[in-house]
Amino acid sequence: MRLFASMLVTLVTASLLAAQQTAAPEAAAATPSSQATTQAHPEGQEFQRGSTIMPAAPASQPNSQTPPAGQVSGTAAAAQQPAANSVGGVSSAPPGTPILPTVTPREAAEAKRQFQAGMKLKSKGHLDAAFTKFSSASELDPRNVTYVTAREFVRQQLALLALKQGNQAMQKNNEIMAMADFRRALDYDPSNDYAMQRLRDSLPEPEQTAQKVSVVEQSLPIELQPDPKHQDFHFRGDSRALLTEVARTYGITAEFDDSVKNLHVRYDIQNVNFATAMQAANEVTKTFWVALAPKQIFLLADTVENHRNFERMGLRTFYLPDLNDQQLTEMSNSLRVLLNLRFISLNKSQSAISIRAELPVLDAADQLIRSLTTGRPEVLLDIRVFAVSTSFARSLGTALPTQFTMFNISPALLATLAPSAQNLVNQLISSGGINQANSTAVSALLSQLQNSSTSSVLTTPFVIFGGGVTLFGLNAGGQGVTPTASLNSSDIRDLEHVQLRASHNDPATMKIGERYPIVNATFAPIYNSSSIASVIGNSSYIAPVPSVNYEDLGVILKTTPLISGDQSVSMKFELQLRSLGTTTNNGIPIINNREYSGNITVKNGESSVITGMIDMDDSLSINGYPYLGQIPGLGYGATVHTKNVTQDELLVVVTPHILRLPEHNSFAVELPPSH
Numbered sequence: 001m002r003l004f005a006s007m008l009v010t011l012v013t014a015s016l017l018a019a020q021q022t023a024a025p026e027a028a029a030a031t032p033s034s035q036a037t038t039q040a041h042p043e044g045q046e047f048q049r050g051s052t053i054m055p056a057a058p059a060s061q062p063n064s065q066t067p068p069a070g071q072v073s074g075t076a077a078a079a080q081q082p083a084a085n086s087v088g089g090v091s092s093a094p095p096g097t098p099i100l101p102t103v104t105p106r107e108a109a110e111a112k113r114q115f116q117a118g119m120k121l122k123s124k125g126h127l128d129a130a131f132t133k134f135s136s137a138s139e140l141d142p143r144n145v146t147y148v149t150a151r152e153f154v155r156q157q158l159a160l161l162a163l164k165q166g167n168q169a170m171q172k173n174n175e176i177m178a179m180a181d182f183r184r185a186l187d188y189d190p191s192n193d194y195a196m197q198r199l200r201d202s203l204p205e206p207e208q209t210a211q212k213v214s215v216v217e218q219s220l221p222i223e224l225q226p227d228p229k230h231q232d233f234h235f236r237g238d239s240r241a242l243l244t245e246v247a248r249t250y251g252i253t254a255e256f257d258d259s260v261k262n263l264h265v266r267y268d269i270q271n272v273n274f275a276t277a278m279q280a281a282n283e284v285t286k287t288f289w290v291a292l293a294p295k296q297i298f299l300l301a302d303t304v305e306n307h308r309n310f311e312r313m314g315l316r317t318f319y320l321p322d323l324n325d326q327q328l329t330e331m332s333n334s335l336r337v338l339l340n341l342r343f344i345s346l347n348k349s350q351s352a353i354s355i356r357a358e359l360p361v362l363d364a365a366d367q368l369i370r371s372l373t374t375g376r377p378e379v380l381l382d383i384r385v386f387a388v389s390t391s392f393a394r395s396l397g398t399a400l401p402t403q404f405t406m407f408n409i410s411p412a413l414l415a416t417l418a419p420s421a422q423n424l425v426n427q428l429i430s431s432g433g434i435n436q437a438n439s440t441a442v443s444a445l446l447s448q449l450q451n452s453s454t455s456s457v458l459t460t461p462f463v464i465f466g467g468g469v470t471l472f473g474l475n476a477g478g479q480g481v482t483p484t485a486s487l488n489s490s491d492i493r494d495l496e497h498v499q500l501r502a503s504h505n506d507p508a509t510m511k512i513g514e515r516y517p518i519v520n521a522t523f524a525p526i527y528n529s530s531s532i533a534s535v536i537g538n539s540s541y542i543a544p545v546p547s548v549n550y551e552d553l554g555v556i557l558k559t560t561p562l563i564s565g566d567q568s569v570s571m572k573f574e575l576q577l578r579s580l581g582t583t584t585n586n587g588i589p590i591i592n593n594r595e596y597s598g599n600i601t602v603k604n605g606e607s608s609v610i611t612g613m614i615d616m617d618d619s620l621s622i623n624g625y626p627y628l629g630q631i632p633g634l635g636y637g638a639t640v641h642t643k644n645v646t647q648d649e650l651l652v653v654v655t656p657h658i659l660r661l662p663e664h665n666s667f668a669v670e671l672p673p674s675h
Contacts, residue, residue, distance in 0.1 A: 103141050111140035115147055127158050159189040166198060178202040203380065203659065221312055221359055225294040226250035226274035233277065235267040239285035242267050243299055246281050250274040252297055259301035260287055316362050317354040318369055328353065331372065335365055377504040377563035378659040385496035385555065386651040392489045397640035399482040400624060406474045484640050496555055504563050513554015516580060518588060521547040551591060553578050561656070569656040570601040573610055594650065607655040615648040
C-alpha cells in the first residue's frame with residue numbers, strides 16, 4: 001500500500017508540473033520581456049518564468065507518467081527560456097530556491113537525442129537501456145522536467161519489476177535469486193523501505209538448536225532438614241556449647257572438628273529460624289558447617305584450607321556438540337582460570353567438559369558456559385571488486401625515409417650487377433657518365449654479367465650526380481614516403497560481486513579462479529643402455545610423471561570479522577588478485593599479483609572502500625626529421641606522431657550486514673571464600 005500511495009502522489013505532482021510548463025509560453029507572451037511572472041509551486045516554492053532560477057524536479061517522486069513525444073519540444077522550450085528576472089546581476093529568487101546550471105545549446109541537443117533514444121528503447125520493452133538514456137538526458141539538461149520525470153518513472157518500473165521477481169523467487173523458496181532481485185531493486189531505489197525489508201527476509205536464517213548446552217551427569221547435594229520453627233536464644237558460655245544448643249533446638253546433631261576453638265561468647269537473638277540462627281552463631285564463633293546427613297552437620301573453623309577440603313563438592317558434565325576441539329580447549333582453559341578450578345577434565349571425542357567443585361562454583365560454571373554458547377555473532381559481507389582497464393593507441397603522420405646510402409659508380413661496382421644491368425649501362429652512356437671510347441670494355445663487362453646473380457646497392461632505385469671518376473649514386477634503401485593513420489582503443493570493465501557469511505573471530509576464505517600448473521622438474525635418462533634402448537625400441541617406455549606445482553589464479557579473499565555490540569564490525573582483510581602474465585622466464589610463466597592486507601571498522605550496513613588503485617601510462621613519440629615536424633603546417637606531413645595511453649583502475653568496496661549480535665545475559669552467583 002505504501003508503494004501505491006507513493007505512485008499516486010508522484011502522478012499528481014507530475015501532472016501539476018506538466019500543466020505549469022504548458023502554460024509557460026502563454027505567460028511569457030502576456031508578460032513584457034523586461035519583467036518576470038511569478039507563479040506558486042504546488043509544494044510551496046515558486047517558479048520564476050523568464051529566469052534561470054527554477055526549482056529542480058523532486059528526486060523522491062518517481063512514478064510520473066511520461067508525456068507523449070509530441071510535447072517534448074514545447075516543454076524543453078519552456079524550461080530553457082533566458083534569464084531576465086535579475087537586477088544588476090543579482091537574482092531576485094526567494095531564499096532556498098535551487099540554482100540550476102545553464103545548459104548550452106549543444107548539451108540541450110544531446111539531451112534531446114538521448115531522450116528520444118530512450119523513448120524508442122522504452123517502447124520496445126528495454127527498460128534498463130531506456131533508464132540509462134533518460135539518466136544521461138536529465139544530467140545534460142537538469143532543468144527539463146520531462147527528462148527527469150521519464151527517468152524516475154522508468155526507475156520505479158524497474159524497481160517494481162525487481163520486487164515482483166524477488167517475491168516470485170521467495171514463493172519458490174529460491175532465496176539466492178530473491179536476494180539478488182531485492183538488492184537490484186534497492187540499487188534503483190535506495191530509499192525503498194519495502195525492498196530493504198524484503199532483502200532482510202530473504203537472508204538465510206541461522207539454524208537454531210533447541211539446547212546448545214546440556215548437563216549429562218551431575219551429583220545431587222545432601223539437603224539438611226531442620227525443624228521449621230522460630231526460637232529465641234540468650235546464651236553466655238563457650239562456643240561449642242552454643243553451636244550444640246542451636247543445632248539441637250532444631251533437631252540437628254552437631255559434630256566438631258579439632259580446628260574449632262573453645263571461646264567464651266555472648267549470643268542474644270529472637271524469633272529466628274535455623275538458617276538465621278546458625279549463620280549468626282557461625283559469625284560469633286568463626287566457624288562454618290557442612291551437611292553429613294539430613295539431620296547431622298559437621299562444624300569446622302572458618303579457614304580457606306577447611307573450605308577447600310571439607311565443603312561439599314559436586315560433579316557436572318557439560319555436553320557441547322557445537323564446539324570444535326580448539327574451542328573446547330579454549331573453553332576449558334577459560335573456566336579453569338576464571339573460577340580457579342582444580343578438578344576439570346576435557347573429553348574431545350565426546351565434546352564434553354567435566355567439572356568437580358563446590359555447588360556455587362558449579363552453578364557459576366553452568367551460567368558461564370551457557371552465556372558463551374548462546375550463538376556466536378554472524379555477519380554477511382557484501383564485497384564488490386570493480387576493475388576498469390582502458391587503452392588508447394593512435395599513430396598519425398607521414399613516414400619519410402631517414403637513412404640514405406651514397407656510393408661511387410666504378411667498373412668494379414658494375415661487376416656486381418645482375419643481368420638486367422644493360423638498361424643501367426645504357427643510361428650511363430646516354431648521360432655521359434661512360435665515354436664511348438671504352439665501349440668495348442663495357443661490352444665485355446656486360447657479357448661477364450650474364451652469369452652473375454650477386455645483388456648490390458645498384459639493384460634498388462637511386463639517383464646519380466657528378467660524372468666520370470666522381471660519378472656518385474644515392475639511394476634510400478628501398479624506403480619511400482609512407483602515410484600512416486591508425487587507431488586502436490579498448491575498454492574492459494570487470495565486476496566481482498562476492499557475499500561471504502562469517503562468524504565472529506572466525507576467518508572466512510573464498511577463492512574464485514583457476515589453478516594453473518607449473519612444471520618444476522622433468523625426468524629423463526642421462527645415458528643410454530641396452531635395456532633402455534630395448535624399451536624405447538618396442539615402444540613400451542613410460543616417462544616418469546613430472547613434478548608440478550599448482551598456483552591459484554583469480555580472486556583470493558580472506559577476512560576475519562569482529563562484531564561489537566554497538567552495531568560496528570571490525571574486519572581484517574587479506575585480498576589477492578593474481579593473473580597469468582604474458583611473459584616467461586626460462587620457460588616459467590610470470591604471475592601478476594596484487595595484494596592488500598589491513599584492518600577496518602565500519603557500521604552495520606555502511607559501505608566502505610577498503611582499497612583503490614589507479615595505474616596510468618601516457619606516452620607520446622615523434623618519428624621524422626629533426627626540427628621539420630615543429631614547423632607550423634608540416635607537423636603531420638613530415639613526421640609520425642604515436643600516442644599510447646593505458647589506464648587501469650581497481651576499487652574494492654565492502655558492506656557488512658550483521659545477522660546476529662552477541663547476546664549479553666548477565667548473571668550473579670556467590671562463590672565460596674576459597675574462590
